[in-house]
Each structure stands twice: as structure tokens, then as C-alpha cells.
Amino acid sequence: MPKERFDLLSLQEAMDILGVSRATIDRWRKDKKLPHIKIGKEIWIDKNKLQAWVHLHSRTQAEDQEARKYESAASSSAQVITVGYQSGAALLWSTLVIKSLGTFDEELRISSPSTEYKVRWLNAPNGMELVEQLIGGNVQIASVGDYPIIASRALSHILSRFNPLFxxxxxxxxxxxxISLVVPSRSAINRPEELSGVAIATVGNSSASYRLREWSEAFGITSEPVEHRTMGECLNGIMAEEVGASVLWEPYLSWIQSIGAGIPVLSEGIGGDYLTGLMADGNWAQGNEDVVIAYLKAHLRAHDFIRNEPARAAKIISDASGFPVAIVAGVLSQIRWDASLYNRDLQTLNRLSEVQSDRLPARSESRHGEGFALGKHYLQNAAEALKLPGLPDTPLPGEWSREILY
Known part of the structure; x- marks a missing residue:
């Protein structure tokens, strides 16, 4: 039968697998973008896409339980440190290794054995939410992409009490x-130029939306409207074929290709590297140097672990994030895990800041021209404590080195 050749489930078969009623599955199709195909009056569901959709939505309950656990801990006498992270952003997966292996807690015990700390972890859907938490004092250390990094810098020019530290x-x-533009697998679009007039989904105010703007200018793409969604919703939009294209970052990019639901039409950026990093509240960091250095030691250890034990790292990250281990392993190998500052990296951030200056809050005259606030000595102290080769006071010159990795 045709449905067997294409590995399709009837609506009733999908209801039986999920154990839900017709009313529930209809609501999920509408509200949670459950991927489906309508042929005439019949509704079919691709088995592989259903599995991916279930993985995507099954993490919510566990995360809610974890949040309640740490809320109760906050009422104790321990000093609470909140670390913000994004399990759905592959270039920031080092945080999942730190959290799963308990290396930050271990380094805190080493640096301050007489102080009781409680580490709280906040999983956010995007980096700008973590920037808001930094501004509000609810997060002390956050893992974010390059757009939130430069947005923090811009916001500090109008929020006098906000002192972001890279x-x-x-x-x-x-x-x-x-990061890539992706179209549904059955789309007739083959080139970026053909996306003009097509609805494109992206995460608003993110590294993805910044790249979309660059691509649009480079290829003359005029897309109205650009739909701002979560990354999971961008993925679902492609799977359900309800948008013409989505900007996906890893691991969503590899995942949608693995199930045959999407095809990248643009796999590389327009000249700029894709960077991520750690931000802290600078005012808090000044009074908590031992804590900052302890986290950076855990950060450097996580990088070393991912580089030298990729199979174990992939299993840990898969368990923590819900993404298939094969997808995680493939993505990890494509990323340079390196905490060190190169001139090329700072130039990329400054270029991004200049390009986005008309989209972000204007600088005040008193702080005009300031560069990024860099906590270089924290990283230097962390490297020294781990007996790693010393980092210079100035950014590293030239291209990324295969030998100099932190």
C-alpha cells in the first residue's frame, strides 16, 4: 500500500501509539504543530517526523520538575549561583557537560571549602532571555550566542547599572x-534568491535572525513577513510545511536533514564566524572572583572532555538534551571547542556590533567608543590553576591554531 511505502501512519494509528483521543491529537496539530499530511479527506502522519516531534516535546516535564527542585534549594542558607544555558544550542553544549559531571560544584568545593554553594541551572529557549535574566540579577553566568553578546554591550550603554562582562x-x-536557511524537502526552492516573498521563520533577536538579515541583504531576499518563533517551532514549521523556509542552528539543522524533512539552501554565512561565549554580571563578578574562576576551570575541563572523549560527551549531552546520540556526535565533531580570545574573534564581534548598531539601543555619549568589557584575568587564572600553558594579556594573533586550544 502507498502508506506503507512512504512509512505513513493513519490518524488512528498515531492516536493508538500516543495513547490520546481524536480531540487531543487535533489540538496538537493546531497548537503544537504536530506534523501531518492531508491527502484529500485523509490525514497521514510520517512515522519518523512523529518520533522527532515527540522527542522535541518530551523534555518539558522533566525540566519543570528540575526547576521546582532548585526553587526549594534557593530558600536554604547556601549561597545560590544561577547559571543560564541553552540545551537547544549545540555550540553551548559544554554547559551540559559541566552540569552532568558536576565539575562546577567540584571546583567550588576546591576553591572555597568553607562556603556552602547551591548551583541552580536555568535552561532558556534563547540567549536574549538570558540577557534579560542577567539584567534582572536572576542569573550570574550565562552561555549565549554572538548576537546576545553584542546586544548586552549595547544595552549597557542605556542601562547604567548593567555591567556585562565577557x-x-x-x-x-x-x-x-x-546555521543555515532550510526549506521543506518537497520545496521547489533551490537557491536563496528564490526565497523572496516566501514566509521565513527565525528566532527573533538571535544569532539566527542576524544571519537572516545578512543573507537577505546579500541575496536580495525580500520576505514578508519574517515570523519570529522558538527554534523548536521553526523546526516544526519545516516539518509541517507551513513556512517556506526556517533559519535553523545546530543540532536542529542536522536533525531535520537526518529525517529527510528539510534541505539547506545556504550552508555558510557571509564571511563571519559563528561564535558563542560566557557572560557574567560584572558587578557580581568583582565580589565573587573565586566563583568565576571555578566556573571557568569547569568550562575549560568541559572543552577538554569533549575534544578527548567525544563518544562519552555525546552520550552525556544526548541524555541531557533529548537529541539523538548519533546527531549529537556528528555535530560535536564540527565545532571548535576553544575558550581563548583571538583577534579574529573580537573583530567578528565588533563587526557584528557595527552592522547591528541601527537595530540596537544607541550608545550614550559618555560611553561612546568603548570596546567589550573582557575578563581576561579570570580565564588566565583558571588556565594557570589547571596547569595549562599561560594565556597572554593580549588576544592571540592570526588564524585559529590547531595547537592552542583551551
Whole structure:
């Protein structure tokens, strides 16, 4: 039968697998973008796409339980440190390794054995939400992409009490690798130029939306409207074929290709590297240097673990994030795990800041021209404590080195 050849489930078969009623599955099709295909009056569901959709939505309950656990801990006498992270952003997966292996807790015990700390972890859907938490004092250390990094810098020019501090880089990919425009697999679109007039979904105010703007200018794409969604909703939009294209970052990019639901039409950026890093509240960091250095030691250890034990790292990240281990392993190998500061990285951030200056809050005259606030000495102290080769006071020159990795 045709449905067997295409590995399709009838609506009743899908209801039986999920154990839900017709009313529930109809609501999920409408509200949660459950992928489906309508042929005449019949509704079919692709088995592989259903599995991916279930993985995507099954993590919510566990995360809610974890949040309640840490809320109760906050009422104790321990000093609470909140670390913001994004399990859905592959270039920031080092945080999942730190959390799963308990290396930050371990380094805190080493640095301050007489102080009781409680580490709280906040999983956010995007980096700008973590920037808001930094501004509000609810998060002390956050893992974010390059757009939130430069947005923090811009916001500090109009929020006098906000003092964002850049601590270290995290995952890096060359020339924008790791973010791509993706169209549904049955789309007739083959080139970026053909996307004009097509609805494109992206995460608003993110590294993805910044790349979309660059691509649009480079290829003359005029897309109205651009739909701002979560990354999961961008993925679902392609799977359900309800948008013409979505900007996906890893691991969503590899995942949608693995199930045959989407095809990248643009795999590289327009000249700029894709960078991520650690931000902290600078005012808090000044009074908590031991804590900052302890986290950076855990950060450097996570990078070393991912580089030298990729199979174990992939299993840990898969368990923590819900993404298939094969997808995680493939993505990890494409990322440069390197905390160190290169001139090329700072130039990329400054270029991004200049390009986005008309989209972000204007600088006040008193702080005009300031560069990024860099906590270089924290990273240097962390490297020294781990007996790693010393980092210089100035950014590293030249291209990324295969030997100099932190």
C-alpha cells in the first residue's frame, strides 16, 4: 500500500501509539504543530517526523520538575549561583557537560571549602532571555550566542547599572557554519534568491535572525513577513510545511536533514564566524572572583572532555538534551571547542556590533567608543590553576591554531 511505502501512519494509528483521543491529537496539530499530511479527506502522519516531534516535546516535564527542585534549594542558607544555558544550542553544549559531571560544584568545593554553594541551572529557549535574566540579577553566568553578546554591550550603554562582562568563548564554527536557511524537502526552492516573498521563520533577536538579515541583504531576499518563533517551532514549521523556509542552528539543522524533512539552501554565512561565549554580571563578578574562576576551570575541563572523549560527551549531552546520540556526535565533531580570545574573534564581534548598531539601543555619549568589557584575568587564572600553558594579556594573533586550544 502507498502508506506503507512512504512509512505513513493513519490518524488512528498515531492516536493508538500516543495513547490520546481524536480531540487531543487535533489540538496538537493546531497548537503544537504536530506534523501531518492531508491527502484529500485523509490525514497521514510520517512515522519518523512523529518520533522527532515527540522527542522535541518530551523534555518539558522533566525540566519543570528540575526547576521546582532548585526553587526549594534557593530558600536554604547556601549561597545560590544561577547559571543560564541553552540545551537547544549545540555550540553551548559544554554547559551540559559541566552540569552532568558536576565539575562546577567540584571546583567550588576546591576553591572555597568553607562556603556552602547551591548551583541552580536555568535552561532558556534563547540567549536574549538570558540577557534579560542577567539584567534582572536572576542569573550570574550565562552561555549565549554572538548576537546576545553584542546586544548586552549595547544595552549597557542605556542601562547604567548593567555591567556585562565577557569571560570566554565557547563553541566556534568557521564562516557561519552551524546555521543555515532550510526549506521543506518537497520545496521547489533551490537557491536563496528564490526565497523572496516566501514566509521565513527565525528566532527573533538571535544569532539566527542576524544571519537572516545578512543573507537577505546579500541575496536580495525580500520576505514578508519574517515570523519570529522558538527554534523548536521553526523546526516544526519545516516539518509541517507551513513556512517556506526556517533559519535553523545546530543540532536542529542536522536533525531535520537526518529525517529527510528539510534541505539547506545556504550552508555558510557571509564571511563571519559563528561564535558563542560566557557572560557574567560584572558587578557580581568583582565580589565573587573565586566563583568565576571555578566556573571557568569547569568550562575549560568541559572543552577538554569533549575534544578527548567525544563518544562519552555525546552520550552525556544526548541524555541531557533529548537529541539523538548519533546527531549529537556528528555535530560535536564540527565545532571548535576553544575558550581563548583571538583577534579574529573580537573583530567578528565588533563587526557584528557595527552592522547591528541601527537595530540596537544607541550608545550614550559618555560611553561612546568603548570596546567589550573582557575578563581576561579570570580565564588566565583558571588556565594557570589547571596547569595549562599561560594565556597572554593580549588576544592571540592570526588564524585559529590547531595547537592552542583551551
Amino acid at each position: 569571560l570566554a568563548f565557547d563553541g566556534k564554527t568557521r564562516n557561519g557554519g552551524g
